[in-house]
Amino acid sequence: MTEQDFILKDYKTNVESGKVKWESPSNIALVKYWGKRENQIPENPSISFTLSNCKTITELIYRKKAGNDFSFDVIFEGKKNEAFKPKIQTFFERIEAYVPFLRDYHFTIETSNTFPHSSGIASSASGMSALALCLMSIEQEVKENVTLSAVERSSYFNQKSSFLARLGSGSACRSIEGELVVWGKNASTESSDLFGVRLAEDIHPNFKNYQDAILLVDKGEKQVSSTVGHKLMFGHPFAEKRFQQAHENLAELKDVLISGNQKRFIEIVESEALTLHAMMMTSMPYFILMKPNTLQIINKIWEFRAKTDANICFTLDAGANVHVLFPEGEREKVYEFIKTQLVAYCQNGHYICDTVGKGAKKLV
Numbered sequence: 001m002t003e004q005d006f007i008l009k010d011y012k013t014n015v016e017s018g019k020v021k022w023e024s025p026s027n028i029a030l031v032k033y034w035g036k037r038e039n040q041i042p043e044n045p046s047i048s049f050t051l052s053n054c055k056t057i058t059e060l061i062y063r064k065k066a067g068n069d070f071s072f073d074v075i076f077e078g079k080k081n082e083a084f085k086p087k088i089q090t091f092f093e094r095i096e097a098y099v100p101f102l103r104d105y106h107f108t109i110e111t112s113n114t115f116p117h118s119s120g121i122a123s124s125a126s127g128m129s130a131l132a133l134c135l136m137s138i139e140q141e142v143k144e145n146v147t148l149s150a151v152e153r154s155s156y157f158n159q160k161s162s163f164l165a166r167l168g169s170g171s172a173c174r175s176i177e178g179e180l181v182v183w184g185k186n187a188s189t190e191s192s193d194l195f196g197v198r199l200a201e202d203i204h205p206n207f208k209n210y211q212d213a214i215l216l217v218d219k220g221e222k223q224v225s226s227t228v229g230h231k232l233m234f235g236h237p238f239a240e241k242r243f244q245q246a247h248e249n250l251a252e253l254k255d256v257l258i259s260g261n262q263k264r265f266i267e268i269v270e271s272e273a274l275t276l277h278a279m280m281m282t283s284m285p286y287f288i289l290m291k292p293n294t295l296q297i298i299n300k301i302w303e304f305r306a307k308t309d310a311n312i313c314f315t316l317d318a319g320a321n322v323h324v325l326f327p328e329g330e331r332e333k334v335y336e337f338i339k340t341q342l343v344a345y346c347q348n349g350h351y352i353c354d355t356v357g358k359g360a361k362k363l364v
């Protein structure tokens, strides 16, 4: 597949209006994407667990309009929202070559998240993937009949949805499907820089229904956005080594997911999280997104693991919140630990219980 294959060439111009609706989940990277080239091409491959409870629900109402500009309103959690418009405008500009009907309609984008907006949980992955999926459903409405088998149709739909989502936010391309998705060309998996691909191998039962408790350490706005952070990998003294390490970690993690080696899983995942933050601390300008309570939680997890031999580990996004990962079979004892020892480090005692999921769902 190349970019050219995603250009919609002929489409019907007599579709006046309609409505589509999707829900799309967030995802948590195990090997992290940090650093990108032009057009949202990642500098290194990444892999993530798709989540199930943290998701965005987006309804797109479209109505034929005159004129040649982009025209849309955003309604976020029931209220008109101007703040999201510039990001969506940029998204539309990046994707219009692939979905040329964009300028033909006025769109009302009604969107909401299942997690609190001010939770410090990035909504760009779930938000951009939900919007991309809605646009793909419209594409299906307006597309001239092409003779594809059902399987070909569905794989094209997912690939192009992921391709469009990537142009909104890189990590969003990993939210279309579940349970594990790889993005970025590498030698050990069938994958692409253009879109996310489901890890097709048989995953060991140890990693089925994996749990993710998201501890909300700091719900405030981040001092440095991911987009700025990615740019700081240009000319970063450790960039090349880091990109190479991500390739190696991805290859090994794939084997670990198949073999069921939980100890090695923990080592790779925690090392990836700390490396991500080490890249932030060693860029110029440098910055720190972890908070004192992030470190308190990490130390408590290490203490608990040493004492109980639980298969619990942490990972971090570009923020202070801690994702606590563990197998389904250890749920009870880990939640007991979280409630008695970790909640104290969460802002207002808040945390979210999530689990690995199967990807986005069409609602209308």
Ligand code: DP6
Binding pocket: 028, 029, 031, 032, 033, 034, 040, 046, 122, 124, 168, 169, 170, 171, 172, 226, 227, 230, 276, 317, 318
């Ligand atoms: C640390 O996907 O938010 O979460 O492409 O600029 O929108 P943009 O960045 P974004 O970066 C996510 C970075 C990360 C790691 C990851 O999810 O792989």
